[in-house]
Amino acid sequence: MSKKVNLTINGFPVEIETGKTILEAADSQGITIPTLCYHKDLCVAGNCRVCIVEVTGQKRLSAACATPCEEGMEILTNSLKVRNSRKHIIELLLTEHNADCTKCYRNGNCELQTLASEYKIMTQDFIELVPLKKYSIDAYSPSIMKDDSKCIRCQRCVRTCAELQGVNALTVAHKGDEMKITTFLEKHMRDVVCTNCGQCINHCPTGALVEKNYIEEVWEAIANPKKHVVVQTAPAVRVGLGEELGLPPGTRVTGKMVAALKRLGFDSVLDTDFTADLTIMEEGTELLTRLKKALVDKDETVDLPMATSCSPGWIKYIEHMYPEYLGNLSTCKSPQQMFGALAKTYYAKARNIEPDNIVSVSIMPCTAKKFEAWRPEMHDSGYRDVDYVLTTRELAILIKQAGLDFEKIEPVKYDRLMGDSTGAGVIFGATGGVMEAALRTVYEIVTGREVPFDNLDITPVRGMEGVREASIKIENPVEDWAFLDGVELKCAVAHGLVNAKTVMESVKSGKADYHFIEFMACPGGCLGGGGQPIPTNPEIRKKRAEAIYAEDSSLTIRKSHENPEVLKLYKDFLKEPLGEVSHHLLHTKYTKRQRY
Amino acid sequence: MQGVVERESFLSEHSMVEIAREIEIPAADVYGTATFYSFLETKPTGKFIIRVCKTITCAMKGKTQVLFAIQDMLKIKMGDTTPDKRFTLLETNCLGWCHKAPAMLVNDDVYTELTPEKVRDILTKYMDKNGNFHN
Ligand code: SF4
Ligand code: SF4
């Protein structure tokens, strides 16, 4: 039994477990203390001071986020002294802040703006310092924009990049009034170790870090009568989008989203889940080929464990941090890029449209996908395979701009040819999902039987533990795969790059004997992606994950190799997994990059 | 880091990367640390680094005029280095000479109670014998 302490907040008695902060105690009573530098995903920094409260008997005000509750404390969260000090702190922040909210991307969803509006900061008692500052904007990355004039130096981004991602692309430089958040030598984001994961964007309370948006470009393409605009939607978007449009976290909006996309004017609304299933076919075959080479041909040059390659943040991370392991990456493109390459070849041919006239748009929970689409090797269709990548947040903006009432919209189905999805494709959106989908297919190819888990739910790979391991023993395989009899297939799953680092270090030290590892750059997998609605936090990720698995269970077909449109694609176009056409369109190579 | 600066006068990109590799910390953090300290330069500097105190006491005692005099004489702005790589002009935090403000450093030598006239004399001493900076 955990020990409790008794205290009062605003005169009312409160009992709470020891070790909890004043902020948590207040929250348990339904009292919100404003915060800026605090975020549930991160360790406490206590640098912004807006969460100050009065503790009776103490002269100085205390930061609620950083002060643990003590027996007998008498806390005031809304005394005159607290209110006035807090107001001054906000006012001081604003003197250094380029607060042109109407022209700001975060207008309407900004923690600083909300605070200023709650405290009705309408006058200006301090000198405006913005004109004196030499603020700069970095808009050179295809994924991220950084505007120092909007930065309140709360350092949530720095902690995110270090604690969740282990990348440390961002740092605090200089001091005093010149202190700023920047990169190594103040280089542009595109020229440093940044993986474009966008977690810093998702954790930034203001408009200082935002995605590079392509909203106008997409509207223009839709308005151009010569262009046929196809759109694909990633698995995790359907469990996040609702939050931006007023629905509670964890609401599944697949059909409504498809209907909204049609009303926005997209010519064909298709599903990235379709190419997720295709990825499983290609990647599963690749894994089995590698295992065969290693076990039967005793080929020692085979790179095992094989690592998944669908998370572009993870790809850029390994290119920078572990370039000697690029051979371990599956050569499969991500589902987004497989889709792009097929849109301007297979789809164009089947629909009899000039590939030149196709504009291929994707809706992703991710900012790294913007960078991925921009990579020079992603032109295998002969054109740029994916023209524009929008985040879940940008799609919500399109829907709002078009004046669609999302709640009233009637759900419809995806268009044909590349719109079929299975439960296996859907779970790509959650950490462990690619592994689970792969096992459902690989096990069945090898043994002819379904995976030995209740209801196909491979629960050991599910959940939010940073690193998870699972193994599955292969017994009585079919003739072709007889050499795998008795082999225990060892797998691991890691999400959040700091956990990817842990797994890579154990691979490097020779401690790990995995065959197959799933890596996702973002905490929780794509459902917690850098392009998902803000806020994202542990509870919200949990709700989105539940929605993903509910969507999986709701589908009749739940195995990638049973996706009818994927089977048709192989019959009519690709012929076989890892075949010649696949090699050209669906596989890729990687680039060694500098760690520093 | 101080060692590198003593040897090479500033921390180059190359040396910062080496430091990061050596002690296994992110390069960004090496840069962050270096910029925290006024005396760790991350840009190439001239032979003589002039550091003018930027603290309020010096400002009240006529630092601005002194600064104008230096800028006018060397024809460079704050943060710049003369084309012949002889002087670099920088600001620094309090030098601890407030009682004799305004103060500046030229490399390791302190000069206090500066006036525009005084500063001209001092800098003339540092100019090269061939009279590169006569006006
Ligand atoms: S960051 Fe927030 S407060 Fe600042 S301009 Fe943007 S919306 Fe306004
Ligand atoms: S960029 Fe955003 S998260 Fe980072 S310090 Fe500035 S305001 Fe905070």
Ligand code: SF4
């Ligand atoms: S996008 Fe990711 S890797 Fe890049 S700075 Fe932000 S958190 Fe770090």
Ligand code: FES
């Ligand atoms: S939220 Fe407590 S100090 Fe910033």
